[in-house]
Each structure stands twice: as structure tokens, then as C-alpha cells.
Amino acid sequence: MNEILEDKEFRCGIVALVGPPNAGKSTLLNSYVGQKISIVTPKPQTTRNRINGILHRNDCQIVFLDTPGIHKSNETLNRFLVETAWQALHGADLILLLLDGSRYVDKLFLLEKEISPLLDPLTNQRENLIIAINKIDKIRDKNKFLPIIDELQRYFPQVDIFLISALTGEMTFELLEEIKNRLPIGPPLFPEDQISSVPLRFMAAEIIREKLFLRLKKELPYSVAVEIEHWEEDREKNLTRIHATIYVAKKNHKQIVIGHKGAKLKEVGTEAREELEYLLGTKVYLQLWVKVKDSWNEDERFIANLYTKEF
Ligand SMILES: Nc1nc2c(ncn2[C@@H]2O[C@H](COP(=O)(O)OP(=O)(O)OP(=O)(O)O)[C@@H](O)[C@H]2O)c(=O)[nH]1
Ligand SMILES: [Mg+2]
Structure with a gap:
């Protein structure tokens, strides 16, 4: 293990991963932590609670909080899941909104529909927000993401938007650097060998x-x-x-x-x-x-x- 940087340069914080169901939140958390912490399936509404995964580096410690997908529903379980997801925003230093970009290529109306339950709460959090458009590996012509970016910029002016693939790792390092730079300077919250507090x-x-x-x-x-x-x-x-x-x-x-x-x-x-x-x-x-x-x-x-x- 590399030497830990001096206190004044070390960054530490909590990043809440939020987004519609099936966007790849749990996949991204597992990939940053380097081990499977949160379960992943092709079906929406897989994750049912807040699950943390801790990334340790010599210059930072990042606690990622995985959350259930946010969507509109009248069912008790689903309403409960959405509430759980929103609660994760409370102690978070940064919010990473993750979207499945491949869903909205040529179907921009779906973006509007799926993002609508997220708009109000996240607009208030604009300074702490980063958006990542995920699953770019599924679309060969990356220009197809441009209308999605335009639309998101309309909803969230001045918010950074990354195009990533949680599955292949494309651009996830660059995203991580941005996340790190936006976290507060402070000592680690967890011991170096702990990758989650989930029992x-x-x-x-x-x-x-x-x-x-x-x-x-x-x-x-x-x-x-x-x-x-x-x-x-x-x-x-x-x-x-x-x-x-x-x-x-x-x-x-x-x-x-x-x-x-x-x-x-x-x-x-x-x-x-x-x-x-x-x-x-x-x-x-x-x-x-x-x-x-x-x-x-x-x-x-x-x-x-x-x-x-x-x-
Ligand atoms: N092609 C591709 N598939 C991905 C990518 N990221 C995630 N997936 C797949 O998308 C599906 C959903 O991934 P999850 O990580 O479970 O998504 P989630 O956002 O946690 O979903 P919920 O827990 O239901 O809210 C799985 O089949 C993943 O393998 C990606 O970058 N590219
Ligand atoms: Mg999940």
C-alpha cells in the first residue's frame, strides 16, 4: 500500500448513487470498490436498500452509497424503496445521478419521463450534483448521446456530465477524479481494510x-x-x-x-x-x-x- 498522503491533502466523503432503476448504480459501485458488494441483475428494482462500498486510495477515501432505483409507483414496497433512496441524499457530500444512456438514444421522451421524479429534489442540490450517462458501450455512434446531453443541460444547467460505461470501465477513472476533487479535505471515515459496513x-x-x-x-x-x-x-x-x-x-x-x-x-x-x-x-x-x-x-x-x- 502506498503511503497515505498528509492530512491536508487527503480527501474523504460520501457519494450517493441515485437514478432510475436498472441504470447501473450497483455495477458502478462494485467496479469502484473492486469487489461485489451490491447485487446486480438485468431486472429493474434489484437493490432494496442503501448499501455502502468504500474505495481506498492513498489520496482519498470515497464511500459510495448505492440506492434503490427512483421511479413512480403506488405499490408499498416500491414507495418504500424510493423513500430509502432519497434518504441517502441527506448525509451525502456529492450526488452522482446515473442514467442508462442507451435507453434514451432515439427515445428522448423516455428521458423526460424517467427523470421527472428526480427533477425537483435534484434541482435543489445542483452544486453537489454530477451526472453520468452510463452504458455507452451499447451504442457505437457516440454522437447519438448529444441530444441526451443537451436535454440534461436544460434540466441541470452547469452540471458536469460524463459519458461512461460501468461495465467496461470506459471513462470511469476520469469520473472518479472529478468526484475526488469535489470531496472535502478530511481524514478517512473507515479503516483501510474495510470495503463495506454491510454485515x-x-x-x-x-x-x-x-x-x-x-x-x-x-x-x-x-x-x-x-x-x-x-x-x-x-x-x-x-x-x-x-x-x-x-x-x-x-x-x-x-x-x-x-x-x-x-x-x-x-x-x-x-x-x-x-x-x-x-x-x-x-x-x-x-x-x-x-x-x-x-x-x-x-x-x-x-x-x-x-x-x-x-x-
Ligand atoms: N452494457 C452495459 N450494461 C450495463 C452497464 N452497467 C450496468 N449494466 C447492466 O445493467 C443491468 C442493471 O445493472 P444494475 O447495476 O443492477 O443497475 P441498478 O441501477 O443498480 O438497478 P436497480 O438496483 O434495479 O435500481 C445489469 O444487467 C448490468 O450488467 C454498462 O455500462 N454497460
Ligand atoms: Mg442496484
């Missing part, structure tokens, strides 16, 4: 949820929640025993999650176990149960209990 237990539940998200179709992914019931580390055997409950919101969803002769649950379990073994560095014995918790996604107390945890 392993919660990460484990998220990994299981990611595998479910990837395997389930239509509205089913939004019907599942995962809770770790039991966690036991057996040092002698280098083994972690994890029991998790998968909640589904409707009775008929249970069988779909379990699959024919338990096949789907088995696949989810195998995939999750492999990733958990990598994360924990031990063998993992993973047991999954599926429980029906009627309309849990309408139950504010249940949702708050699972997803408002402060790390």
Missing part, C-alpha cells in the same frame, strides 16, 4: 435473492424476500452453516420458487452456495426454506424490518 449476513441474504431474481420470471422476483435465520461458523471444519427463509407474497408462488421436484430451489441453492463460499472463504452448508407471507410486499412493518437496517 456478511445481509450480503448472504442478498446473494440468495440475486440468484432468485435471475431465475424467476415476470412479477415473481418482486414477490421474494430473503432472511437469514441461522448462521453458525464451525472453525474446525472450516464450514459456515446458513439457514435462510425465502418469503413469497402469494400462496401459488411457493411452488414456482420450489420448482418441479424442488429443481429450481436446488439450482438457486447451488449457485448461491458457490458464491457464498467465495465470499466467506469457507465451505458453506446452505439450507433454504420457502414460506408464504401473504402480501408481505404491502406490509410496511415487514418491509421496514427487512430493509431499513442501517449499516
